[in-house]
Amino acid sequence: MPPTLDDVARAAGVSRSTASRVLAGYGPASPTTRDRVHAAATRLGYAPNPAARALVTGAGFRLVVAVTGMDPHVLDDPYVDRVVRAAAEVGAAQGVGVSLQWLPADAPGPALARLAADRGVHGVLVLNTTESVLAAVPDGLAGRVASIGIGSPTVPAFDIDNGGATTTMIHHLYASGRRRIAMVSGPQWMPCTRRPVDAYRTAVRELALPVRMVPGDFTYAGGEAAMSTVLEQWPDTDALFATSDAMALGALAVLRVRGVDVPGDIAVAGFDDIPFASYSVPALTTATHPVERIAAAAVTAILTGTRAPAATSYPSHLLLRESA
Amino acid sequence: MPPTLDDVARAAGVSRSTASRVLAGYGPASPTTRDRVHAAATRLGYAPNPAARALVTGAGFRLVVAVTGMDPHVLDDPYVDRVVRAAAEVGAAQGVGVSLQWLPADAPGPALARLAADRGVHGVLVLNTTESVLAAVPDGLAGRVASIGIGSPTVPAFDIDNGGATTTMIHHLYASGRRRIAMVSGPQWMPCTRRPVDAYRTAVRELALPVRMVPGDFTYAGGEAAMSTVLEQWPDTDALFATSDAMALGALAVLRVRGVDVPGDIAVAGFDDIPFASYSVPALTTATHPVERIAAAAVTAILTGTRAPAATSYPSHLLLRESA
């Protein structure tokens, strides 16, 4: 049987409450007592029972990653994998585990209510969220929710600066001589699509370039379709910025089949820096997407319970390779 | 305040223990009582407090994914991401979270002991494990550990049949006319490397083909190096089986640079079916690696506490594309 706090207290010759205080680093305690308790604890290999602690403090011990989407397939995404992985790694240090679930975009209320009622839930990290989902976050969850993406007055946001990344990318393409730059955006219902679109519009207006925008869906197939559309609609396009590497790789495939030289005829840039972006032919120019760091920060904010700033933005960095 | 079991019992006009029994679906209870309790529970929106339950049952509420390796970087692997993701999804249903940590291959003892002592740990899923790690699993963890990879008398194994996959792949290559088939294995210290190697040796012996084996490390760069070695050592090689898609893609890159036609001159096959295997040029022939299903089964075994069979093997399926 693992030692309990009582064992430690007895070994140190103090009461259980004193031992508790010392080990929590909380209230007053004489140096002597402090030392004795710590010594006893380490000697016995004492580890607090998280269940007992959770019971009395009312805190949960599980962090839920809730992914907004139309259907449960939104969970099948390497991006989600990375977030969960990072969360599971950060949580390990504090003894909190991570669980993953889908949050129906059209009716998030019940699921959120369930999370709020579940005493086992320490906090919630929402992904791909929308305004309506954020509006449906119950008061019971206040202060223990964070979002990777957009935020709200009650939900702090941790997000990549994809608007800035877009601006940087367009300027890079312009600087390398491109003058007819098309962009493939994400799905229009996703809030994370807005800033890149705005940034693109602003940039091309300022540079006096034509607006060439095609909506995409972040997938390889979507990238193929978008590239075909662009080629058909604006045959003289000399650069394409796709807001995901998967779409950029799809675009690359279409251009290869059609015998279009990249980057000679058309430059192609992606976004995310997925593992194989550097192994495509030509190697894909893209921008980083420090998912793990963002997720770690969001999880830490939830776990520490510190009042996080309304929005924390993470810079993206250009990765210049061969395709643009 | 969320309702407690006492509230439910009072609302149903029964004692707390009766309510507990009914809700647990455990002991005896008259149909009337049963209905009344259930009705009260749903009316009140009762959700049991997992901490209280864990405290009294002594069960943990956290499943630890422990990845064996030389250094903490072993966690930076999409494969680990997938396992953790699958575990987090399965655990969500039972209210258990997942946390992730590295298990030093050379000194797994202390970490394992800590896991065994931590009352918050429900069970442990070990990855990439070795015999010595399995031998170091403390008794305290008995019955709540599972392995994806090799197993031991106390640790049930859930694994892909990579030996069978190898045999199938070699026979496929043979059937398509290849007679000088090289293989790039995984790192030799990893137990999961053994069966494919044995299967390869057996297959080529039976087919009266030469043995051409190069050790790899599962990485893209390792695949490049291995391909170069093969070309140098056995220039007339007409097929390469790499035991990871990443290595196969590296091999493909080398062949492209050297102007070797794939699959015309050399057939290349991988293993894993990573997301972009189908988008390489030529599209990669490979074999599936149903990680999520395996992980889900292992987690379920730990969670249900059922005595799992010593080893469960999952079949791999050939995915014929262009490269072989």
Next chain:
DNA sequence: CTGAAAGCGCTAACAA
């Protein structure tokens, strides 16, 4: 600065 006492919400003997 320290100890006594109460109780978090639940399960599981045991008694009725």
Next chain:
DNA sequence: TTGTTAGCGCTTTCAG
């Protein structure tokens, strides 16, 4: 078939 009882291990007032 049901209720009573006794904790699980910890934190936290409240007295000393």
